[in-house]
Amino acid sequence: MKFSEYPFLRYLPFLIGGILLGKSFQLSLSLLVGLLLLFWLAYFSVLKFSKSSKRIPMTSILAYVMLVLFGMCLISKDQQAEDKSSSKDVDKAEAYVGEVLQFDLKKPNSFENIIEIKAVKKAGEWTKANGKVIVYHQLDSTFSPGMEVYISEPPGIVAGPLNPFEFNYAEFLKREGIQYRQFLGKKVHVLGKSKVNSLSHFLVRFKSRISQQLKSKIPNPSSNQVAQALLLGQKQYLDKDTRKAYSESGVMHILAVSGLHVGIIYALLLFLIKPLKLSSKARKTYLFLVILLIWFYALITGMSPSVLRASTMFSLISLGQMRERKPSIFNVLAFSAMLMMCFAPLVIFEVGFQLSYLAVLGIVMIQPLILRFWYPPNKWLEYVWQLVVVSLAAQLSTFPLTLFYFHAFPTYFLLGNLLIIPLTFLIMQIGIPLILLSWIPYLSDFLGWVVNFLIQFQNFLIGQIQQLPYNQLDRLTISVATMLLIWGILLIWKAWEEVSRRKLAWGALVMLFIWAGFRFKESVNTPSELLVFYQTDKGMLMDYSFHHQTRSWNSRVKVSDISFKIDPNRVQNQWVINPKTLFAIPRQDSTFYFPVLQMNWDSNTNQISFQGKTPKAVEFWKDGKWYQSNNSERIALEESPIRIVF
Incomplete structure (x- = not known):
């Protein structure tokens, strides 16, 4: 190469x-x-x-x-x-008028939807405005795309994360173009009927119609939600148990419409003309129709980064076939990535984009290297070996990033992929015709029954894998330096027979020295004794870490807040999930004394002070970093998370 x-x-x-x-x-x-x-x-x-x-x-x-x-x-x-797409101070308006963008999504106590703001009322005057609001309403009637609504209260800005390494929900919504969030209840007035006046409205309605057809042909709830995700990319219908089962089995990627699904459709479309001896002109016309169908599928499934990558890649391959040329997969991948960046440069920060390209690069570069270890004696073993190798190659290239973002690793990913990917292929081979032929009564009923049976069997296999002992390793962490080192080693493995081995060995040695330097710096900068106070809506929680031990004090903080706001920092610091309780002595003046820390906490003023134990540094968390604070005597715990180093 x-x-x-x-x-x-x-x-x-x-x-x-x-x-x-x-x-x-x-x-x-x-x-x-x-x-x-x-x-x-x-x-x-x-x-x-x-x-x-x-x-x-x-x-x-x-x-x-x-x-x-x-x-x-x-x-x-x-x-x-x-x-330009978001007007300022919309959250300070008296009222606003907006347009509904999609159909309602049922939540436990309300309906969720997205409204695009068209105009706001300020000081009694209406002015044009922009922005999107994710809303929750409890109306008896449902919203539909194109409906215009009047809301008499301003939306609220989505708050960013307060605690260290907490999930940034505001940034996630921002990438979707949503800046505001609002619970409406029944405080909303519908101004106009639903109307179809744009391509987006047509696609939303078309997708909804297909979704309703799938519900009618696959009435079983557990099977239908998987079918919706697998065929249409509608993961919002998946319940928590199903998500957890597929994730712990290492096959969650099949429920996110991705390159695998586009590849299956592409293979199916090409298989249909394989027996036919088409002329050169007819073949080119068919390949052009294949490109259009792939992009139409990408549109109705949500245009995720992996689908865009696969659609661009297969389109370029089809264009190459029209010219009777076979373009390089590396050029195709790089060109598709550059094309996506031209339209949406921030896509490089999306996890789906990164994992998608890493997985394909792993398959292209590492799969041939693993295949050499064994040559199966027959076709059946070769098929199984190919599946194993593809799964291994994709996992080797993506697992560092998976650990970095999700801190978990599915132990039985090989078993899961070996059993589930062939089933997924079969389900899609029947599911796509089910969508296309749903208007034919008896045939569509039969196809729906087959898809339902296959998905139930797939869910059964997933459940069995999930019940295996140690089905997932969680609370794992990895540094950026270690992540780069692993990818560097994989690249050296790929280049071992093509580049001077002496140069590669020296390169590996340099990488190891740089990695060791980063690890040494990290160990030196990590305090051996520190105290962290977290920011929560109610109550107070603190973690005290000393010499690889952790103690915690919780005063009225909910379990859900611990899971989402506090656990991310514990995982990042490799602290235990359920630390032992830090001993405290209550006093009559609403003060708690912590003997180990020689610290008083005033529950009325929410302030702390130390008696005899002097902190080396007091820091506050802001914009993803710890900043030095000048106050170390009497510290208030209300504005931001606090870290005290001893």
Whole structure:
């Protein structure tokens, strides 16, 4: 594998670098465009006037600089578009009018929907406004796309995370274009009837119609929710138990419409014409229709990063087949990634995008290396071995990132994929015809019965795998340095027979030294004794860590708050999930004394003070970092999480 043979693979890092630079150093779009034009003139001048011996290195440098600037332009343009898409101070309006974007989603005590703001009322006057609100209502009638509603109260801004390493729900909604959240109850007035006036409304209604057809043909609730996720990408219907079962079995990826599903549809469409001897023109026409069908499927399933990647990849492969050429998979992957970044540069920060490309790269690069370890004697064993190898290759490339984000690893992922992927393939081979032929009474009933049976059998297998002992390793952590080291080792393994082994060995040694340096720095900077106070809506909770032991004090903090707000920090610091209780002595003046810490906590004023034990540093958590505080005598615990280092 020569790196020079894959131009888009060479361009990709520079475009990503530009997006990262643009995210860190926000410059005006006009300035960036001016710089880009300046470098383009320099590039043109070098081509026109320089000597041929100096032309290639100079043009290469200028081209890479232009790619970096282009990435910065993309992120600046995206930021401008985001500023325009959301008006300021909508949360301070007296009322607003909006348009419903989708059908209601049933929640335990309400209905969930998304409203796009059209106008707001301020100081008695109506003005145009932008923004999206996720709402919860309790009306007797349901919302539908295109419906216009009047709401007499302003929406609230979605608050960001308060505690260390807490899930950033506000950032998650922001990537979906949602800035506000509001519980309406019945305080909402419908102004107009539902109307279909855009492609988005048509797609939402079309998808809803297919969903209703699946419900009628697969009435079993447990089977239907899996069918909705598997065929349409509607994971919102999955209950917690089903999500947990598929996740712990290592096959949650089959319920998220991804490249696997697009690949199955692509294979099915090509299989239909395999027996036919089509002319060159007819084959090209059919391949063009295949591309249209793939993108239509991508549209109705939500256009997730993995689906976009797969749709772009198979479209490029189909275009190559039209020209009777087989494009390089590395160029196809890199080009599809660059194309996605051009339309949505922030996609590189999405977990789905990262996992999707890592999985495919792992399969392409590592699968051939593992296949060499064994050559099966017959076709059946070869088929099983291929499944095992694909699963291993994808898992090897993605597990560092999975641990980094989710802190868990499914122990029986090989068994799960070996049993469930063939079943998924079979379900989709019958499920897609079920969707297409649902209007034919008896045939669609039979297909629905078959899909229902297969999904129930699949759920049974998932349940058996879930019940196996030690089915998931959880509360695992990994540093960025360790993650990069693992990927570096995999790359060295791939290049072992193509690049000088001496150079690779030296590269591995350098990586190990750098990794060891980061680990040493991390161990030096980690305090041996510290106290953390968390920010919660009610009550107070603190963790005291000393010499690899942890004690905790909880005063009226709910279990749900512990799970979502406090556990992430415990996992990151590798503290136990259920620490022992920190001993405290209550006093008559609403004060608690902690002998181990020599600390008083006033429950009325929510302040702490120390008697004899002096903290080395008092820090507060803000914007993902710990900052030094000047106050170390009497510390208030109301504004942000506090960390005290001894």
